Amino acid sequence: VLIRFGAIGAAMLLAAVAFAYVGGWLSPQRLTQDRMATALQDANGIHPGFRLNHAKGLCATGWFDSNGQASALSKAAVFALGRVPLIARFSLAGGMPFQADRPGTVRGLALRLIPAGAEEWRTGTLNIPVFVVNSAQGFYDQTLASTPDPATGKPDPAKMNAFLAAHPEAVKALAIVKDRPVSTGFANSTFNALNAFRFVSAAGASVPVRWSFVPTQGFVAENPAEPASHDKNYLFDDLVAQVAEHPLQWRLIITIGRPGDPTNDATLPWPSDREQVDAGTVTIDNVTSEVTGQCAEVNYDPLVLPSGIESSDDPILSARSAVYARSFTLRAGQQREKLPSAIAEKDIHAGGGR
Amino acid sequence: MSAPLARFSVPSRFIHWLMAVMILAMLCIGVGMAASVSERYKFLVAIHKPLGIAILVLVVIRFVNRRINPPPPLPDSLPDLQRIAAKASHILLYLLMLIMPLVGWGMLSAASYPIVVYGPLHLPPILPHNLALYALLRQLHTCLAYALFALIVVHFGAALFHGLIRRDGVLQSMASWRRAQLPGVTPR
Numbered sequence: 001v002l003i004r005f006g007a008i009g010a011a012m013l014l015a016a017v018a019f020a021y022v023g024g025w026l027s028p029q030r031l032t033q034d035r036m037a038t039a040l041q042d043a044n045g046i047h048p049g050f051r052l053n054h055a056k057g058l059c060a061t062g063w064f065d066s067n068g069q070a071s072a073l074s075k076a077a078v079f080a081l082g083r084v085p086l087i088a089r090f091s092l093a094g095g096m097p098f099q100a101d102r103p104g105t106v107r108g109l110a111l112r113l114i115p116a117g118a119e120e121w122r123t124g125t126l127n128i129p130v131f132v133v134n135s136a137q138g139f140y141d142q143t144l145a146s147t148p149d150p151a152t153g154k155p156d157p158a159k160m161n162a163f164l165a166a167h168p169e170a171v172k173a174l175a176i177v178k179d180r181p182v183s184t185g186f187a188n189s190t191f192n193a194l195n196a197f198r199f200v201s202a203a204g205a206s207v208p209v210r211w212s213f214v215p216t217q218g219f220v221a222e223n224p225a226e227p228a229s230h231d232k233n234y235l236f237d238d239l240v241a242q243v244a245e246h247p248l249q250w251r252l253i254i255t256i257g258r259p260g261d262p263t264n265d266a267t268l269p270w271p272s273d274r275e276q277v278d279a280g281t282v283t284i285d286n287v288t289s290e291v292t293g294q295c296a297e298v299n300y301d302p303l304v305l306p307s308g309i310e311s312s313d314d315p316i317l318s319a320r321s322a323v324y325a326r327s328f329t330l331r332a333g334q335q336r337e338k339l340p341s342a343i344a345e346k347d348i349h350a351g352g353g354r
Numbered sequence: 355m356s357a358p359l360a361r362f363s364v365p366s367r368f369i370h371w372l373m374a375v376m377i378l379a380m381l382c383i384g385v386g387m388a389a390s391v392s393e394r395y396k397f398l399v400a401i402h403k404p405l406g407i408a409i410l411v412l413v414v415i416r417f418v419n420r421r422i423n424p425p426p427p428l429p430d431s432l433p434d435l436q437r438i439a440a441k442a443s444h445i446l447l448y449l450l451m452l453i454m455p456l457v458g459w460g461m462l463s464a465a466s467y468p469i470v471v472y473g474p475l476h477l478p479p480i481l482p483h484n485l486a487l488y489a490l491l492r493q494l495h496t497c498l499a500y501a502l503f504a505l506i507v508v509h510f511g512a513a514l515f516h517g518l519i520r521r522d523g524v525l526q527s528m529a530s531w532r533r534a535q536l537p538g539v540t541p542r
Contacts, residue, residue: 001519008514012507019503023385032389112472119474136391194459297485299465303396307474315393322387322395 031140033326036319039140040327043147044095049338051326053110054124056099057091058236058343059293062247062284064113070254070279071206073200076308077118079279087112088284089270089295090186090239093126098342100232103182103222107235109191109213109250110283110300119306122298122321125191128177131266134169136319141167173267181221185238187248188217195302195320196263196312198256208257208312210270213250213282217242236343240287244351247285254279263312289348290341299328359410361527363423369416370528373409377451380405381503388496403462403472410455413448443509450502457498458478461491 017026024032041053047055062096069082075301078084092099093106110124133139145163146337149156164171183189191213200206231237242248254277255270303311311317362370380402387398389522428437462469463479481487518523519539
């Protein structure tokens with residue numbers, strides 16, 4: 001009887017151990033959502049209620065006028081000829097919600113397009129031509145390497161060098177990022193979806209794509225030596241002032257990859273001669289602070305895609321989706337502790353202080 | 355040993371084992387995806403949502419089936435305490451099977467995520483877009499998942515206790531694959 005009791009206990013224990021293994025509790029070296037979230041918090045500090053990355057931001061609304069030209073490539077309802085309302089968020093990379101705006105800081109534009117009665121599309125884009133890493137582990141290693149040393153308050157150069165030595169793809173990508181022309185503001189920035197996706201047509205044909213939002217506002221180069229006159233919110237204040245004057249527009253340009261173009265590595269640019277399709281125009285006619293804006297409650301998960309747009313084999317997409325979900329869950333539970341966002345409603349009413 | 359017990363009806367056994375596999379898969383996918391940042395994540399999420407809806411549909415069918423095909427009685431020899439434990443644990447199992455998918459559906463609604471069944475087939479939200487509500491339901495989803503898993507392990511242990519220690523036919527009433535050896539069951 002004792003042996004049989006033992007067998008029962010062993011069987012129950014085995015089930016529990018299997019469950020714990022799947023949940024990652026038995027493999028502390030596995031890169032999990034928890035470890036990624038902790039690394040981001042270590043690097044940026046803990047800011048309850050804010051996103052773990054791209055914490056500083058501003059909500060906006062507008063619409064997308066589809067010209068129908070992408071509808072041959074993708075059966076998604078957003079590409080049918082017509083107008084789709086959208087909820088946008090402009091942001092700066094980094095988990096510090098009150099960081100000062102700097103010209104070189106990576107700028108983000110996230111969109112949630114909601115066609116009436118059809119599937120929505122969420123996309124996050126950045127004003128850099130390629131992503132700096134090509135794997136979740138790479139992003140984690142980079143985050144650790146850029147975490148300030150408690151002793152000096154600055155990242156340890158030795159750690160950054162070790163990261164670069166271990167990630168040659170990041171060295172190449174950083175060079176491309178560093179060479180990019182930086183514009184004076186959000187309005188004249190080109191925003192790129194760095195990860196590849198796939199467009200699927202009504203006939204079932206699938207092509208690899210990357211997309212960009214290219215401003216109709218003319219490019220003006222930022223002075224590389226940052227002007228001292230820049231206020232700590234100058235990028236957002238300018239955006240508020242510009243939208244108050246007239247709506248801002250970006251063209252949605254779809255770049256179609258050819259067989260052999262890398263879809264699983266966001267650090268690699270595609271050749272510049274690839275066919276491009278102008279799918280329509282995004283118009284932003286209203287900005288609001290995160291306090292009243294609808295964007296604050298949105299997780300701009302890159303895998304919220306309508307039929308007709310599919311994920312590619314880029315591992316960063318799955319990693320982003322997973323970590324965004326964790327960040328969203330964390331901040332959703334901290335809304336009461338959240339401080340007002342850097343760009344407040346009064347700044348918007350003041351027209352960006354201009 | 356007491357007289358052999360009647361077995362569960364064929365539909366009851368079928369739905370029990372089908373849901374056993376589905377729920378165990380669901381729990382493992384759930385804890386797995388909540389920890390993952392790998393490429394597995396997107397595939398696990400894509401399975402988790404429709405599988406949860408399938409479980410919700412099956413649990414409703416199961417309630418109906420239970421009315422049509424009531425379970426065989428527990429053996430008379432079973433002590434009262436074990437009888438109560440058996441009843442209570444089954445009520446809890448049924449409750450969790452029903453509530454888990456509803457909490458999942460509700461939390462996706464509160465987060466304003468699309469509730470994708472397959473491709474363009476979506477379910478409507480059942481709750482308003484509200485972050486605090488999402489946070490609460492998301493936490494509840496995890497806690498109830500652990501509770502359900504623990505309960506399943508206990509259920510499994512109890513079944514083995516019936517089969518290996520008491521040998522009272524309770525395990526066989528659900529787990530036996532033999533067809534015609536028990537009274538009351540006609541071969542097909």
